[in-house]
Amino acid sequence: MTPSLLIVEDDAALASMVTRLAQEAGFEAVLRHDGDSALRCLQETPPDALLTDLRLPGLDGIELLRASKSLDPRRPVLLTTGYATPMNAIEAFRLGVADILLKPFELEAARASLARLREQLDQRLRILQLTEELARTRGEAHFDAISRPMRQALELAGQVAVTPLPVLLEGETGVGKGVMARHIHALSPRAQGPFFALNCGALPQTLLESELFGYEKGAFSGAATRKRGLLELAAGGTLFLDEINSASPEAQTRLLQFIQERQLFRLGGVKPVEVDVRLIFAANRPLQDEVAAGRFRADLYHRIHVFPITIPPLRERPEDLPALVHHLLTRHAARMGKALVGVTPEAMERLAxxxxxxxxxxxxxxLLRAIVLARGDRLGLDALPAEIAGTQVAPAQGLPWPATATLREVETAWIRLTLERCQGNRTQAARALGIDPATLWRKLRDLADQS
Structure with a gap:
């Protein structure tokens, strides 16, 4: 499928040259000479990408960029200009422009920029097809990537997926490490095999080993039959072990032995079982810190830290927010029988x-809560929680922590504020924070240990 590129340029000679370069890069070029006709084209026959001059008759380039992003937040945009200033460049990048070409631009620079744009579109199409298929079959949200950090993470995932290497997913709680693990599985040659996930921190340590390795009949009191563990059940597929830093020293030792030998012993068993499974790991604390503190085996760390991928937090990829909101709103509204078509500008501003x-x-x-409360066909401010609906766009000075605070200090302050807001109800606080109650319990235990 040939992607379409809408070119908006009022200089006829330059427009002809850019059109030729776009066709060489593999685009179907659509040419407009003013902002108003370009806007109609965006609305009536939406292109896959947009290349626009900054100064245009009628609607200017920044206004056209805003309109494009409101119609399709994922559409990449290239901006050309001979009048770049720091302010309009900052505004363009804030709105998610992929690149700025300064006039008069060199042919090779333009070719390189168009080639990157074509590669970005091809990558996005592959990822979108796979993740939407995965979302349909697994019921998971997919990744929308306009931001550079998220695109880089997805590119790494695509490169490692075709290999048998173990993967370590790093990032804050709630960034989507589980979804990324499923994404890697879906891109891998094991996609038709099983996918299992286990949160190592959600189980008592006495049960973790039996869940991973299984057990033989009579291995312990209550073991009435043989049970295969998740490592065996995931054979030919992928096993995702979340919060691996919570695994007991005994489980870490057994897991290291399995990674080295690709054999396991069920609890109470004497016969080795060979298993072919792809392992993906995630941790809710930096594993290097856990190794330094003596809580995680250094040799196991080096075995699983073969191909790390860092998933950026949402605050570091704000340009991805509109597309994420649109996807989650569409998927959950349909499930809940709500006919919602979008979000009001005021609500999107507060979400951002x-x-x-x-x-x-x-x-x-x-968004799940907001869908229930929404009135009409658009989600408005009245459906958002007070702490979000009351957020002002600018304030950074009123935060309850100093500007020099570390990430751990910010997390601690936010947990305490959320607990106060929920009147000490940990279940409600965990829901407001977007984390599991067990994760909140462990964080509170750590805070108590530090005090």
Whole structure:
């Protein structure tokens, strides 16, 4: 499928040259000479990408960029200009422009920019097809990536997926490490095999080993039959072990032995079982810190830290927020029988201004609540929680922590504020934070240990 590129340029000679370069890069070029006709084209026959001059007759380039992003937040945009200033460049990048070409631009620079744009569109199409298929079959939210950090993470995932290497997913709670693990599985040669996920921190340590390795009949009191563990059940597929830093020293030792030998012993068993399974790991604390503190085996760390992928927090990729909101709103509204077609500009502004300490998980929880409360066909301010609906776009000085605070100090302050707001109810606080109650319990235990 040939992607379409809408070119908006009022200089006839330059427009002809850019059109030729776009066709060389593999685009179907559509040419307009003013902003108003370009806007009609965006509305009536939406292109896959947009290349626009900054100064145009009628609607200017920045206004056209805003219109394009409101119609399709994922559409990439290239901006050309001979009148770049720091202010309009900052505004363009804030709105999510992919690149700026300064006039008069060199042919090779233009070719390189168009080639990157074509590659971005091809990558987005592959990812979109796979993740939407995965969302349909697994009921998971997918990743929308306009931001550079998220695109880089997805590119790494695509590169490692075709290999048998173990993967370590790093990032804050709620960024979507579980969804990324499913994404890697779906891109891998094991896609037709099983996918299992286990949160190592959600189980008592006495049960973790039996869940992973299984047990033989009579291995312990109550073991009436043989049970295969998740490592065996996931054979030919993928096993995702979340919060691996919570695994007991005994489980870490057994897991290291399995990774080295690709064999396991069920609890109470004497016969090795060979298993072929792809392992993906995630941790809710930096594993290097856990190794330094003596809580995680250094040799196991080096075994699983083969191909790390860092998933950026939502606050570091604000340009991805509109597309995420649109996807989550559309998917959940349909499930809940609500005919919602979008979000009001005021509500989107407040969603964009919020810090999202719980990341994508918190965003999804907020939207689920908002869908229930929404009136009419658009989600408005009245459906948002007070802490988000009351957020102002600008304030950074009124935060309850100093500007020099570390991430751990910010997290601690936010947990305490949320608990106060929920009157000490940990279940409600965990829901507001977008994390599991067990995760909140462990964080509170750590805070108590530090005090």
């Amino acid at each position: 201004a919020y810090a999202w300490p719980g990341n994508v998980r918190e965003l999804e929880n907020v």
